[in-house]
Amino acid sequence: MADKLDEYQGVTGRWHGFKDRCKERYAQWKEDHPNGIVEMLKEALFGIPTSDHQPDRAYDNSDYSDLFRRKNRLELMRISAAVMGIEFSYAGETAFVSPILLQIGVPHEQMTLVWALSPLIGFFMTPLLGSLSDRCSSKHGRRRPFIFLMSIGVCLGLLLVPNSESLGYVFGDLGAINRTEVPSVLGPRSSVLETEGTNHHPWGVFFTIIGTVLLDFDADACQSPARAYLLDVTVPEDHARGLSTFTIMAGLGGFMGYSLGGINWDDTSIGNFFGGHVRAVFSLILIIFIACVSATITSFKEIPLDELHQYEEFKKSAEPAAQLQVESQGNDVEQVEKDVLRKDCSTYGTLEEPQSPSVPNGLPIHEGHGEPLSVKHYLISIIKMPNSLRIVCLTNLFCWMAHVCYSLYFTDFVGESVFGGNPAAPIGSESRINYEAGVRFGCWGMAMYSLSCACYSTVIEKLIKKYGAKKVYVGGLCTYSFGMTLLCILRSQVAVILFSWTAGVMYSTLFTMPYLLVAHYHATGMWDSAGGGCNEKRGIGTDVAVVSSCVFVAQLLISFIMGFTVKATGSTAAVVGVAATLAAAAAVTATKITYLDL
Known part of the structure; x- marks a missing residue:
């Protein structure tokens, strides 16, 4: 007996206990999944989740019936494919734009001015585009035309940036004098550029700047209608799942995009075919981007604005009869009101007051007699936003500032x-x-x-359900702040790889949580903990664009702050130090957000 007792003590005992727990969990898994792992994967990818609420059949149009049902994971991936293409273009941009500008003679001190052009344009244009998309009357819907137009700008940028130097020669640039092939991470440079005032590529610089602005602005601007499109064509039950899928696709796009740039295409037949490493990378990204955007805009039809007005009339005529039927069945009045609010207040993209909800799933209603929202009212709605939304924007601003520190200056920090x-x-x-x-x-x-980012996005939805949105939001920001603090202290290669994973947690968090909150505010018609509605007529496209615009402000502020900070501290370690501080500030403001029942 003593020998048997000794067997289950110490390391041996813990090992037997571990095996027993594994066997129990495997048995439980087999019981929950009797058809095996293959069927489980099929269900996860192709199975459409069930819903406790039946879809509204008031609008009997088979062309748009898919908008009122839940989507499976593959459908959500197709809807989100555009952001994967956008992240591919971001990877190419951040990896090669600066080297190209350096190579054709733009001094380092002027580099920040080039990068500041896109945020300046985007800050004013992106919210306006979001407002316009709320009331777009195209027969193809409200969001897809804007995704298509922004994608054209991205394509032009992807074509201009790698070919700007060659275009400069066509327009009269004198070319590179005394070019020397020197092994460098920046590629071969012309030795004439080492001498001040001998830039022979004015047209090349011009086309590179134009391409950079087109690529950076349109890639940023395209994300807002892409997110709004996701929210429009999915039911409220799928919003958290859809946003997490959106972020997964973004993370995978960034990962593959950076990996694509790490391959030495000069030693391959593809590189020879496209004319060098940079052109090969940008050409492949262009092909991938077109494929991704095409997959998104052909996934689900949007209901045109004029048909939405017809649907509004259907809803108004159907509501009294539906209410009478429910009451005749003896249902609790309070529960009826909750169901109506949950179902009918899902007015994503709506421009109508929450007190008179009409259309679910992001289908917009205009005020009163159907007049479109004016630009003046739109600008006022940004200034006079609800306090709950203002705190979300402030938190998102701190988040983006912390992330921009990492994304724009991280490689320089590692190098120095x-x-x-x-x-x-x-x-x-x-x-x-x-x-x-x-x-x-x-x-x-x-x-x-x-x-x-991609990995964490697969579990963030489950974490929100288990722990609540507040703990997930604040916890993600604290994780990043802690990681950057340790990286600032340790400054080792192992720390670079290890704590970069915390940046993915941060990116997934800021990519998901603010938009989930905005969607929830619109879905419930409530903007504060007391259940009060927003007195302003707001559209989700407008609010998504306003929240997204924080990235432009963050990039502008960081471009001014970081240079002085590095100079004052005498070390690029200030990059991750500032990132940690800003993430901590975001965590503090995130505790003040109105989460309602999320």
Whole structure:
């Protein structure tokens, strides 16, 4: 007996206990999934989730019936495919735009001015585009025309950036004098550029800047209608699942995009076919981007605005009869009101007051006699937004500032503070080699952050259901702040890979939580904990665009702050230090958000 007791003590005992728990969990899993893992995967991908609420059949139009049912995971992936293409374009942009500008003679001190052009345009244009999409009268719907137009701008940017130098030659640039083929992470540079005032690529610089602005602005602007489209064509029960899928696709796009740029295409037949490494990368990204956007805009039809007005009349005529029928069945009046609010207040994209809800699933209603929302009213609605939405925007601003620190300056931090390199050192020197090695290693860290974003997005929906939106939001921000703090202290290669995963948690959080909150405010018609509605006539497209515009403000502020901070501290470690501080500030403001019952 003593021998048997000894067997289950110490390491051996813990091992037997672990095996027993594994056997119990496997038995439970087999009981819950009698058809095996293959059928489980089929159900997860192709099975349409059930709903406690039957879809509204008042609008009997088979062309749009799919808008009123729940979507399976593959359908959500197709709806979200556009953001994967956008993230591919982002990866190419962040990896190569700066080197191209340096290569054709743009000084470092002017680089921030180039990057500031897109945020300046986007801050004013993106919310306006969101408002216009709320009342777009195209026969193809409200969101898809804007996705298509923004995608054209992205395609033009993807074509201009890698070919700007060649276009400059066509327009009269003198070309590169004394070009030297020097191994460098920035590629071969012309030695004439080392001499101040000898830039022979004015047209090349012009086309690169135009391509950069088109690529950066349109990629940012395209995300708002893409998100609004997702919310429009899915029922409220699928919004959390859809937004998490949206973020998964974004993370996978970033991960594959950075990996695509890490391949040496010059040694492949593809590189030879397209004319070099940079052109090969941008050409492949262009093809992938077109395929992704095409998959999204052909997934589900949108109901045109004029038909939505007809649907409103159907709803108004059907509501009294439906209410009488429910009351005749003896249902609780309070429960009836909750069901009506839950079902009919899902007015995504609506421009009508919450007190008179009409159309579910993001189908917009206009005020009074159907007049479109004026630009003046739109601008006032931004200034006079509900306090709950204002706090969401403030939190999202801090989040984006913390993330921009990482995404724009991380490779430079790794090159200088982790590898001890110097970007200003002569080419071929040990200090310059170390810096370039750090930049390449930093790209692996960014690939890990994109992969982390995709992985975390698969569980964020479950975490919200289990722990609540507030704990998930604040916890994600604290995780990133903690990771960046440790990275600032340790500054090692292991820390770069390990704590880059916390950046993925942050990106997934800011990509999901603010939009889930905005959708919930519109779905319930409530904007405060007391159950009060918003007195302003607001559309979800407008509010999604306003929240998204925080990224433009963040990029502008960081571009001014970071240079002074690095100079004052004398180290690029300030990059991750500022990121940690801003994430902590976001966590504090996130505790003040109105979460209602999320």
